[in-house]
Amino acid sequence: MEGLLHTSKMRKIDRLSYLPYYIIYHILYLMDTKYAVRTCVLSKNWRYSWTHIHSLNLCHRNVLNSVAFHGFVTHVLHHRKDLNLVKLKFYCSDVELDSIDEIIETLMSIVFEYAISHRFKEFETDIVDNFPSTLFECQALKTLKLGQTTKCLRD
Amino acid sequence: MASSSSSSSTQVKKITLKAADGKHFEVEEPVAMEMETVKSFFVGNEDAMKDMVVPLLNVSSEHMPAILDFYRNHSEFRKRTPPPPAEEVKAFNEAFLENKSDEQLMEMIMAANFLNTKELLNFLTEAAANRIKNKSVEYVRAFFGIENDFTPEEEARIRAENEWAFDGLDED
Incomplete structure (x- = not known):
């Protein structure tokens, strides 16, 4: 029997429309957010898909320099839908440089404010100190992962 | 069977x-x-x-x-x-x-x-x-079977708006 699934031409054209949006969002979430944002040029349907991602993977190493990283992160925070944030990965040190420059310091406070106000539950980062006190008052936050160690804030 | x-x-x-x-x-x-x-x-x-x-x-x-x-x-x-x-x-x-x-x-x-x-x-x-991940836009389109419905001008404009997202792609 030749069902729909076996009409190869249909298959090719309709492959995407079979896929529910929550699966697309999930695939986007599994990538670095930079790659998720790139999907905005795939087609009109995809233009704003990335803005629904429930978690963010922000990694300095995948962007040219601090200025570009700052531009990238603020753009993402500004355009992402106003949804609660499940997980935030924020890796802000450069590969070669151990130090964190002023631009990144400003960026850190913007990211913290966003994450706290969007009630994030999990946080993974390479920042090791100077956390704002508001972070530890954040009721939603359950897991904090610093480098390799995981600390549970509750229970 | x-x-x-x-x-x-x-x-x-x-x-x-x-x-x-x-x-x-x-x-x-x-x-x-x-x-x-x-x-x-x-x-x-x-x-x-x-x-x-x-x-x-x-x-x-x-x-x-x-x-x-x-x-x-x-x-x-x-x-x-x-x-x-x-x-x-x-x-x-x-x-x-x-x-x-x-x-x-x-x-x-x-x-x-x-x-x-x-x-x-x-x-x-x-x-x-x-x-x-890290693949060109064309590759991802082919992967999902997406047809590009942007005009070249529209696509160029969106790329420019998200410039930092498009550096360092794999060649494929």
Whole structure:
């Protein structure tokens, strides 16, 4: 029997429309957010898909320099839908440089404010100190992962 | 007809699953119950298990053997004590994906979604993410089977607005 699934031409054209949006969002979430944002040029349907991602993977190493990283992160925070944030990965040190420059310091406070106000539950980062006190008052936050160690804030 | 040519020495109850194209698969009950869609078929109606054929409307028989193989192996991994070494699980997973085309991977994601099994769905979506990350826009379009409906001007403008997202792509 030749069902729909076996009409190869249909298959090719309709492959995407079979896929529910929550699966697309999930695939986007599994990538670095930079790659998720790139999907905005795939087609009109995809233009704003990335803005629904429930978690963010922000990694300095995948962007040219601090200025570009700052531009990238603020753009993402500004355009992402106003949804609660499940997980935030924020890796802000450069590969070669151990130090964190002023631009990144400003960026850190913007990211913290966003994450706290969007009630994030999990946080993974390479920042090791100077956390704002508001972070530890954040009721939603359950897991904090610093480098390799995981600390549970509750229970 | 799919062959279940076992001269069954053990008495494991079997359930018959019917793929979208009508092909039947006889599956051991615990393996079949890994699929929430199959499980929900029998909720409150356990007697039906004996002779009912469960239709899986969205799953092509082409993918059934691989999907069942995944469930069999992963449920065995979960039950084993001590747990299997990570390399063993990794080797199985890699072999599972080895000869799958992008199209087959996408079809299996849809099947896993229909069968409602988190473990398989998570595994396959992660594989899809790995295949498209750091790839060119053209590659990703081909992967998902997307037709570009932007004019060249529109596309150029959107790229410019998101400039930092488009440096350092794989050549493919």
